[in-house]
Amino acid sequence: xxxxxxxxxxALRDKTDLPMMECKRALTEAGGDxxxxxxxxxxxxxxxxxxxxxxxxxxxxIFIAGREDGSAAAMVxxxxxxxxxxxxxxxxxxxxxxxxxxxxxxGAETVESLMAxxxxxxxxxxxxxxxxxxxxxxxxxxxxxxxxxxxxxxGYVHHNYKIGVLFTxxxxxxxxxxxRDVAMHIAALQPVxxxxxxxxxxxxSAERARLAEEAxxxxxxxxxxxxxxxxxxxxxxxxxxxxxxQKFAKDDKKTVAQALSEAGYAPVSFIxxxxxGTQG
Numbered sequence: 001x002x003x004x005x006x007x008x009x010x011a012l013r014d015k016t017d018l019p020m021m022e023c024k025r026a027l028t029e030a031g032g033d034x035x036x037x038x039x040x041x042x043x044x045x046x047x048x049x050x051x052x053x054x055x056x057x058x059x060x061x062i063f064i065a066g067r068e069d070g071s072a073a074a075m076v077x078x079x080x081x082x083x084x085x086x087x088x089x090x091x092x093x094x095x096x097x098x099x100x101x102x103x104x105x106x107g108a109e110t111v112e113s114l115m116a117x118x119x120x121x122x123x124x125x126x127x128x129x130x131x132x133x134x135x136x137x138x139x140x141x142x143x144x145x146x147x148x149x150x151x152x153x154x155g156y157v158h159h160n161y162k163i164g165v166l167f168t169x170x171x172x173x174x175x176x177x178x179x180r181d182v183a184m185h186i187a188a189l190q191p192v193x194x195x196x197x198x199x200x201x202x203x204x205s206a207e208r209a210r211l212a213e214e215a216x217x218x219x220x221x222x223x224x225x226x227x228x229x230x231x232x233x234x235x236x237x238x239x240x241x242x243x244x245x246q247k248f249a250k251d252d253k254k255t256v257a258q259a260l261s262e263a264g265y266a267p268v269s270f271i272x273x274x275x276x277g278t279q280g
Contacts, residue, residue, distance in 0.1 A: 004028050016041055017136050044135055052081075052140040059086040060144070060275040062164035063099040064155040070176045073155045074103035074148040075164050077273055081139045086275075087161065090133055091141070098126060102148050111143045147271050154179025156187055162275040163187045171265035178263035182256060185249040186270050192241030194267050199240055207236050243267060 004027045012023040012034060018041055030036035057079035066073035076099040080086050097119045108114035115127040122129075134141055149166050154176060157164045165183040193199055211229045220228060238245045244257035244267045251259060260267055 004032055008032065008034065012037055012041075016132075041135065042131065052138075055081055055140045057081055057140055057142050057144075058276055059083050060142075061086045061091060061095055061161040062157055062273055062275060063095040064157050064164055064166070065096070065099040065103045066153065066155045067103070067151070070151045070153055070179060072103060072148065072150050073153045073166050074099050074146070075155070075166055075271065075273065076102060076146050077144040077164070077275065079142040079144045079275060085137055085139050085141070090137065094126075094129060094133060097122070098143070098146075101126075102146055107148070108146065111146055114146055115143065145273070149269075149271070152176075152179060152265065154181075154183045156180055156183035158187055163273070165270060165272045167270045168268045169260060169265040170268050171260075175263040175265075178260060178265065181250050182243075182248075182260065182267070183270075185246070185256060186243065186272050188249055189246055190241070190272065191243035191246060191270070194243045194269050196237050196242050196245065199237070199242065203240070204233075204237075208233065211236075243270065 004024060008027055009020055009024045012018075012027060013020050015034075016023065016038065022041065022044070023037070026037040026040040027034070029040055059082055060077060060079035063076045063078070064073065076095055078086075078091060078095050078098075080091065085091055098114060101117055101119045102108055102114055105117060105120075108117065115130065116125055118125050130141070130143070147166065149168055151168065152170070152172060153166055153168045155164070155166050165186045167179055167183040167186055169179060169182075196204070208229055211232050212225050215225045215228045216222070234245060238247070244255065246256050248254050248256050248259040254262075257267060
């Protein structure tokens with residue numbers, strides 16, 4: 001068996017950033033062949049993955065990248081086990097490269113297809129880098145979901161990195177600040193849908209019927225009941241989480257739709273993610 005020197009172990013440690021004892025074991029198993037030892041260390045990823053498969057990934061981070069002209073934006077969510085890993089430099093650099101590649105690269109419809117890509121200026125795929133990260137950190141890490149949308153679009157990531165929003169509008173006034181303000185509004189107020197027509201029609205019909213019956217019971221003339229119902233439905237729709245009818249967080253004297261209209265836009269859709277959540 002070839003002798004494994006301390007210098008060889010240190011050299012492998014410098015290349016892989018893995019513990020000295022593991023580097024020594026790999027070199028010993030490989031008969032001192034550094035290339036084989038690296039392959040052995042790479043195989044450890046699968047063992048780490050299997051060992052931690054059932055661990056909860058309650059922490060994580062959301063990444064957003066957008067073009068300066070608002071023409072497109074992308075978002076990536078990565079989940080992990082601990083807060084230090086979520087906010088650490090390693091995951092931060094990896095996630096940022098992923099979202100920038102999703103925005104500016106060849107495109108990806110699934111996490112798997114993005115993981116197979118290599119970032120600009122890189123020498124290995126995201127999957128290869130991901131396996132190295134898991135090997136080093138020894139924590140379950142999940143690339144949970146990705147999204148890319150065409151604009152006009154505004155994006156926002158909360159300061160804790162756990163809430164991210166992409167808000168899409170129609171129009172083109174060049175006022176990107178309002179789009180970001182609406183994205184911030186969505187992060188804070190958690191609307192359910194963008195427009196009233198996206199709600200369940202049966203829900204709206206039932207509420208109109210209830211309000212009409214209430215107006216009749218109070219003795220209101222039949223010819224004005226529809227107008228009364230129309231007036232009260234606005235409050236109901238806002239309470240149901242319709243973005244366009246919510247009071248704008250930055251100026252509650254107007255609705256979100258009004259604020260957007262003044263800036264030359266109309267609301268279209270939004271994606272709101274929270275680490276570990278499912279809302280979209």
